[in-house]
Amino acid sequence: AVEEDLNSPLIKLNASEITLLRSWNPPQPVATEHAHIGSHPQKQEGLFYVGIGIPAGVLTPEQLNGLADLSDRFGNGELRLTVWQNLLIPNVTKEDLDSLTREVVALGLHVEPSNIRSGVIACTGNSYCKFASANTKGHARELMDYLEERCPMECPINIHLTGCSHSCAQHYIGDIGLLATQVKSGDTTKEGYHVFVGGGFGDKKEIGRQIAKAVAFDDLPLMLERLLKKFNSDSWPQESFQSFTQRQSVETMEDWIHAATEMK
Ligand code: SF4
Numbered sequence: 460a461v462e463e464d465l466n467s468p469l470i471k472l473n474a475s476e477i478t479l480l481r482s483w484n485p486p487q488p489v490a491t492e493h494a495h496i497g498s499h500p501q502k503q504e505g506l507f508y509v510g511i512g513i514p515a516g517v518l519t520p521e522q523l524n525g526l527a528d529l530s531d532r533f534g535n536g537e538l539r540l541t542v543w544q545n546l547l548i549p550n551v552t553k554e555d556l557d558s559l560t561r562e563v564v565a566l567g568l569h570v571e572p573s574n575i576r577s578g579v580i581a582c583t584g585n586s587y588c589k590f591a592s593a594n595t596k597g598h599a600r601e602l603m604d605y606l607e608e609r610c611p612m613e614c615p616i617n618i619h620l621t622g623c624s625h626s627c628a629q630h631y632i633g634d635i636g637l638l639a640t641q642v643k644s645g646d647t648t649k650e651g652y653h654v655f656v657g658g659g660f661g662d663k664k665e666i667g668r669q670i671a672k673a674v675a676f677d678d679l680p681l682m683l684e685r686l687l688k689k690f691n692s693d694s695w696p697q698e699s700f701q702s703f704t705q706r707q708s709v710e711t712m713e714d715w716i717h718a719a720t721e722m723k
Pocket residue numbers: 582583584585588589590591592621622623624625626627628
């Protein structure tokens with residue numbers, strides 16, 4: 460009946476053809492989640508909003524006061540928060556964009572989109588949350604600095620660090636998701652993470668797959684460097700990190716990242 464409906468005979472595939480078909484995952488267009496960083500025209504004629512990168516969502520009181528002051532002077536007193544733990548100053552005129560940008564940079568913040576820095580988010584972590592197994596915000600900033608220097612990316616990467624299984628930073632939907640845990644080290648324990656890759660949301664919704672268990676944070680930057688460099692060298696043109704990792708087996712990715720620790 461199906462062949463009649465299709466007006467075509469069904470083809471029987473052998474085992475290797477089925478495996479090949481299952482592994483096929485066409486490249487997805489790269490994401491643009493970080494596009495709000497920098498200055499962008501609003502719907503309202505002549506007005507712009509400026510997206511400011513806040514590393515892991517951490518501001519000093521001086522920076523926050525400074526931003527409030529900039530918003531009063533160059534905008535209409537509003538500061539808006541983004542889900543990427545960054546911040547927007549809306550309603551800025553074109554004439555004020557350069558001055559505002561200079562003053563934001565003087566506060567130690569950035570308005571240049573960065574494919575790594577703009578997409579790292581972290582939950583509160585053990586500075587202020589009793590459930591946390593690690594200093595997620597501190598580690599997030601260390602990872603940003605390390606990876607940005609060593610792995611320039613041509614497309615945005617989201618890295619989500621979360622301090623416990625409550626997952627306030629939603630590690631399971633990050634390109635790279637890090638779930639904190641205590642890692643045994645001799646007679647003591649160290650802060651570390653379980654590593655997940657390939658998560659997504661919206662029309663790319665997917666739960667990340669775990670590729671490493673209980674990695675001490677000391678070993679993590681090198682592991683992620685190896686993974687991102689593999690993506691940079693082996694991905695297809697315009698392929699997203701999510702799509703790239705989804706067409707790899709967990710075992711393959713385990714081999715890549717563990718080779719990284721042996722390199723140390
Ligand atoms: S994920 Fe856990 S550790 Fe992080 S803020 Fe939420 S409850 Fe606290």
